[in-house]
Amino acid sequence: MNSGRGLQAAFRGGTGGFCYDVEFSAPTHGVTALFGPSGCGKSTILRCIAGLERAREGYCHFNGQIWQDSHRFVPTWERPIGFVFQDPSLFTHMSVRQNLLFGASGGTRAQQQSAFSETIAMLDLEPLLSRGVTHLSGGEKQRVAIGRALLRRPALLLMDEPLSALDQPRKQEILPYLRTLCRNASIPVVYISHDPDEIACLTDRVITLDSGHVTHRPTWDDRQAFTPRPSAAGPDVMMGT
Numbered sequence: 134m135n136s137g138r139g140l141q142a143a144f145r146g147g148t149g150g151f152c153y154d155v156e157f158s159a160p161t162h163g164v165t166a167l168f169g170p171s172g173c174g175k176s177t178i179l180r181c182i183a184g185l186e187r188a189r190e191g192y193c194h195f196n197g198q199i200w201q202d203s204h205r206f207v208p209t210w211e212r213p214i215g216f217v218f219q220d221p222s223l224f225t226h227m228s229v230r231q232n233l234l235f236g237a238s239g240g241t242r243a244q245q246q247s248a249f250s251e252t253i254a255m256l257d258l259e260p261l262l263s264r265g266v267t268h269l270s271g272g273e274k275q276r277v278a279i280g281r282a283l284l285r286r287p288a289l290l291l292m293d294e295p296l297s298a299l300d301q302p303r304k305q306e307i308l309p310y311l312r313t314l315c316r317n318a319s320i321p322v323v324y325i326s327h328d329p330d331e332i333a334c335l336t337d338r339v340i341t342l343d344s345g346h347v348t349h350r351p352t353w354d355d356r357q358a359f360t361p362r363p364s365a366a367g368p369d370v371m372m373g374t
């Protein structure tokens with residue numbers, strides 16, 4: 134495994150009776166899916182990348198920074214990541230604007246204001262800014278959660294089935310926003326889903342998992358400039374290297 138740019142990860146361990154042993158990498162651009170049936174270990178592996186789970190043996194490098202190896206384990210709050218979960222977990226005593234600004238970081242005041250304007254435009258949040266979050270629809274809450282994660286200016290965005298708690302109409306409502314985000318954001322994304330349509334619509338390459346193991350992984354070349362794929366094309370799924 135090289136230690137260049139992008140994400141390089143290898144985790145071996147167990148949670149309860151479940152054992153995993155995976156190795157994969159992802160480039161610095163576009164959306165990499167972790168895909169597989171329910172219970173195959175997608176969330177566990179994403180939690181390992183985030184440092185929310187500590188694999189017994191683990192290796193995780195991102196853009197040359199060591200997040201985990203045999204000597205060190207960087208805690209979650211020191212990893213430059215944004216995390217969007219299935220449950221938006223918003224602060225119910227705060228307005229949409231306050232939720233978005235919570236934890237917003239990095240750059241000058243002008244850069245923060247510009248990032249805020251871009252994010253609310255991309256996710257169409259302007260009409261919601263002064264509202265409380267309790268009575269937002271599921272899709273609106275998830276848009277706020279995505280905006281909040283982006284405003285932390287993460288170097289890597291981790292998304293764990295962000296649409297799975299939504300019914301079909303809410304999914305259809307939020308998919309265009311996610312598609313825009315995935316195409317426009319310059320942040321690499323690792324995206325979990327077990328929905329093939331979502332994977333085809335949103336992601337550029339797919340790592341498939343089964344029973345805690347990688348069954349297929351794509352090849353990629355980070356020296357090539359990233360060209361967003363036309364929306365009609367499917368993601369790059371290739372046999373394991």
Ligand SMILES: Nc1ncnc2c1ncn2[C@@H]1O[C@H](COP(=O)(O)OP(=O)(O)OP(=O)(O)O)[C@@H](O)[C@H]1O
Pocket residue numbers: 148149150151169170171172173174175176177178327
């Ligand atoms: N804290 C835990 N204690 C015991 N077992 C766990 C724990 N967390 C996960 N597991 C088990 O590990 C396995 C993998 O779970 P994980 O949530 O990573 O799968 P997944 O592929 O994300 O599933 P889904 O698509 O249903 O969310 C499952 O069998 C699950 O029951």
